[in-house]
Structure formats: structure tokens, C-alpha cells
Amino acid sequence: MTGRIQAIRHVAVIGAGIVGACTALHLTRAGFRVTLIDRDAPGLGASFGNGAVIGEEAVVPVATPGILRRVPGMLRDPLGPLSVRWGYLPRIAPWLMRFLAASNPRRVEEISIALAALLKGSLAAYRELLEDAGAPHMLKRSGWICVFETEEGFRAFQPLLALQHRRGVRHGLLGAAELRQFEPALAPIFARAIHYPDVNYTIDCQGLVEVLVQASLHRGGTLRRAAAHGFDIGPEGPRAVLTNEGPVPCDAVVVAAGAWSRDLAKMLGADVPLDTERGYHVQIADPGVMPRQPVYSTERGIVATPLEAGLRVGGTVELGGLKAAPNWDRAEILLKQGRRWFPGLRTEGHSRWMGFRPSMPDSLPVIGRTPAFSNAILAFGHGHCGMMMGARTGEIVADLLAGRDPGIDMSPYGSERF
Numbered sequence: 001m002t003g004r005i006q007a008i009r010h011v012a013v014i015g016a017g018i019v020g021a022c023t024a025l026h027l028t029r030a031g032f033r034v035t036l037i038d039r040d041a042p043g044l045g046a047s048f049g050n051g052a053v054i055g056e057e058a059v060v061p062v063a064t065p066g067i068l069r070r071v072p073g074m075l076r077d078p079l080g081p082l083s084v085r086w087g088y089l090p091r092i093a094p095w096l097m098r099f100l101a102a103s104n105p106r107r108v109e110e111i112s113i114a115l116a117a118l119l120k121g122s123l124a125a126y127r128e129l130l131e132d133a134g135a136p137h138m139l140k141r142s143g144w145i146c147v148f149e150t151e152e153g154f155r156a157f158q159p160l161l162a163l164q165h166r167r168g169v170r171h172g173l174l175g176a177a178e179l180r181q182f183e184p185a186l187a188p189i190f191a192r193a194i195h196y197p198d199v200n201y202t203i204d205c206q207g208l209v210e211v212l213v214q215a216s217l218h219r220g221g222t223l224r225r226a227a228a229h230g231f232d233i234g235p236e237g238p239r240a241v242l243t244n245e246g247p248v249p250c251d252a253v254v255v256a257a258g259a260w261s262r263d264l265a266k267m268l269g270a271d272v273p274l275d276t277e278r279g280y281h282v283q284i285a286d287p288g289v290m291p292r293q294p295v296y297s298t299e300r301g302i303v304a305t306p307l308e309a310g311l312r313v314g315g316t317v318e319l320g321g322l323k324a325a326p327n328w329d330r331a332e333i334l335l336k337q338g339r340r341w342f343p344g345l346r347t348e349g350h351s352r353w354m355g356f357r358p359s360m361p362d363s364l365p366v367i368g369r370t371p372a373f374s375n376a377i378l379a380f381g382h383g384h385c386g387m388m389m390g391a392r393t394g395e396i397v398a399d400l401l402a403g404r405d406p407g408i409d410m411s412p413y414g415s416e417r418f
């Protein structure tokens with residue numbers, strides 16, 4: 001395997017979302033020739049429309065103990081934080097079974113440890129890349145707050161707060177009156193809040209991807225606008241990516257195609273249960289009122305972030321696959337909550353968006369070599385945390401291809417874990 005790694009000069013990275021962009025920049029910094037391939041302009045996938053939050057506190061997986069009890073209630077409300085397109089249920093049933101299996105307390109603890117290991121150093125990793133890209137202002141040091149409308153919601157969160165505490169996440173508690181002072185833009189409808197001081201956010205999600213891609217081009221990388229549909233596989237693994245614009249010869253390939261990675265991974269010998277949790281946002285250019293930092297509600301699965309281009313209210317989960325048309329009623333819920341949270345919010349001229357989180361049932365991404373080929377690396381499935389994990393993922397992929405020890409136990413993220 002070492003001989004093969006030493007022979008790697010040219011790496012093709014499929015997907016110019018946050019994961020592919022960070023990977024391409026790390027690889028060019030490590031001295032590789034890089035071709036970044038995307039069928040679209042960089043940063044137009046899930047990385048375009050997310051909540052923009054980048055921190056190291058996201059150590060709680062999506063499936064937690066008691067989720068089985070809570071899901072039926074959530075599903076009964078078509079406009080609640082979780083919905084299923086019923087026609088898609090047979091397709092996603094195996095994913096859901098794995099999702100539920102990942103919610104037992106022992107497994108949640110293991111997953112949380114693996115999430116924390118991957119998140120550790122995320123902010124430093126971004127700062128380093130953004131210094132390189134000449135754009136340190138893209139990351140804003142703000143902290144964020146998690147709000148609770150009811151005491152019951154706050155009490156229900158206690159086991160998860162304890163989990164964060166065990167992983168060393170710093171936080172402070174705010175009562176209703178303290179919250180009003182701390183974040184005056186919010187309506188007095190919240191009973192409690194948790195403040196996480198170490199969390200940051202990016203002021204422009206797509207802009208962040210773009211500056212990272214540009215930095216990789218500055219270092220000699222190439223961007224190809226093409227859709228990848230397969231690989232030319234030789235005796236030592238993939239030697240070209242096949243695209244609608246012709247083959248891209250390479251010595252190694254990285255699949256970072258977000259929610260669309262499953263078929264490509266399968267062609268490289270890795271059969272992974274990747275699906276998508278669709279999410280929505282509304283964005284208001286001239287909202288009239290802005291919070292000072294991102295505000296999140298676990299009760300509603302919604303985050304409101306003060307971006308450079310306006311207030312973005314986004315979130316919720318819809319299980320419906322990659323093909324169904326958006327259900328814009330779900331964007332309406334976000335607008336409605338935005339008006340409730342921020343008195344005086346002006347919503348005229350808002351834009352709306354739907355995107356595809358690349359989601360693994362156990363909330364852990366797939367990062368590592370395929371079982372079949374040492375020169376084929378998978379880097380996708382970051383679910384709700386791809387913005388946070390992008391920079392560290394790129395660093396790890398570059399280490400693997402350079403034959404360096406990434407300094408982290410990679411087994412929790414392997415494609416063979418299922």
C-alpha cells in the first residue's frame with residue numbers, strides 16, 4: 001500500500017461542496033496536483049443553504065435514547081420538525097431501522113466520542129485555511145444560544161447537556177430575564193436558554209466554499225465543471241474519473257459528492273447506507289431585526305443566523321429522498337417561527353431554499369479508504385454537521401493520501417462499519 005501511496009501525484013476530488021473544497025485546498029497545500037470536479041458551480045449543494053454554524057459542541061447524534069417514543073408524535077404533524085414523504089418510506093425503512101439502532105445509550109456514548117474526536121480542532125483548522133485563503137473574516141466568533149419555549153423542553157434536554165458536558169463542551173445557563181438582556185431581538189416567549197460561548201459561524205456559506213476553492217486554484221489546483229458517472233478501474237484501483245465531459249485521469253480519487261455519493265462509493269466497492277435529510281431555509285435581506293448570534297431551538301429543529309446577506313431561518317428534517325419536489329409549506333413554518341421569535345421581523349421579498357443533508361443513520365460521516373482500493377477515499381455523510389467538520393475532514397484525507405498518520409482513530413468513520 002505504501003508504494004502505491006508514494007506514486008500518488010494527481011488526485012481527483014468529486015464534489016465542490018464544503019468537504020470537497022477543504023479537501024482540495026489541503027491536498028494542494030500538501031503538494032498534490034488536484035482536479036476538483038463538480039457538475040455545478042462550487043458551493044451550490046447542501047453547503048449553500050445551511051445554518052452556517054461552525055463549532056465543536058455538536059457531540060450529540062441525531063438519534064438519541066427515547067427517539068422511538070418521540071418520532072410518531074413528530075410524524076403526525078406534517079409541518080413539525082420531522083416529516084416523511086410516505087411514498088419514500090419503503091426506500092428509507094432500512095436506514096430508519098439503523099437510525100433507531102444507533103439510539104441506544106451505549107451506542108450514543110460511542111458516537112458522541114467519535115463526533116467529539118472529529119470536531120476537536122475544527123475552528124483552528126478553519127482559521128488556518130482561511131488565513132491561507134486571505135479571508136479570515138468569513139468566520140465570526142459569536143457563540144450561539146439554544147432556546148427552550150418550555151421548562152419541559154429544557155428538562156428533556158438535560159441528558160444531552162450532560163453528554164455535552166462529558167465531552168468537555170463549555171456552556172452557561174440563562175433564565176428568561178437574562179436571555180432578554182443577552183439577546184434583546186428575541187420575543188419574550190422563551191423560558192430558558194443555553195449559551196455556548198465557543199461556537200462560531202460563517203457570514204456567507206457559499207462564499208466560504210468559493211474562497212477555499214479559489215485558494216486551491218491559486219496553489220495550482222484545477223476546477224472542472226463536469227458530472228462524474230463512473231471510474232476507469234485498473235489493477236491498482238481507479239485511474240480516471242469518467243464524466244460527461246470525458247475522463248479525468250488521476251492516481252487517486254476522493255468521493256466528496258455529499259448526498260449523491262452513494263452510487264459512486266458503490267462503484268469503488270463500498271456499499272454504505274447513505275440517505276438524505278432534506279432541510280429548508282428562508283432568507284430575508286432586510287429583516288429590520290437581527291439577533292447578535294445564531295439562535296437554535298432543539299424543540300423545533302430551527303436555527304436563525306445573522307448572515308452578511310440577511311437573516312436566515314433554516315432547519316427541520318424531511319425524509320423524502322433526492323428526487324421529490326420541495327414542499328414549500330415547510331419553508332412557511334420557518335417564516336412563521338421567525339415572526340414569532342423576532343417581533344417586528346419584516347419578511348417581504350424573502351427567498352426560500354431546500355437542500356439535501358448527506359446523512360448516515362448513525363450521525364457519523366464516512367471518511368477513509370474503500371475496502372477495495374488504497375487510492376480511493378470516501379469523504380461524505382456529514383449530515384447536520386458538514387460545515388463544522390469540513391476543514392478537519394480535508395486535513396484527514398490529505399494525511400491519508402500523503403501516507404501520514406491523521407492522529408485520530410479512523411475506525412468509527414470506516415465504510416465497513418455497517
Ligand SMILES: Cc1cc2nc3c(=O)[nH]c(=O)nc-3n(C[C@H](O)[C@H](O)[C@H](O)COP(=O)(O)OP(=O)(O)OC[C@H]3O[C@@H](n4cnc5c(N)ncnc54)[C@H](O)[C@@H]3O)c2cc1C
Pocket residue numbers: 014015016017018019020037038039040041042043044045046047048049050051052053054226227228229256257258259260261278279280281303314315316355356357358379380381382383384385386387388389
Ligand atoms: C437546513 C440545513 C441546515 C444546516 N445547518 C448546518 C450548520 O449550521 N452547521 C453545519 O455544520 N452543517 C449544517 N448543515 C449540514 C451541512 O450543510 C452539510 O453537512 C454540508 O453542507 C455537506 O457538505 P458536502 O460538501 O458533503 O455536500 P454538498 O455541499 O451537498 O456538496 C456536494 C457537491 O457534490 C456535487 N456533486 C454531486 N454529485 C456529483 C457528481 N456525480 N458529479 C459531480 N459533482 C457532483 C454537487 O453538485 C455538490 O456541489 C445543515 C444542512 C441543512 C440542509
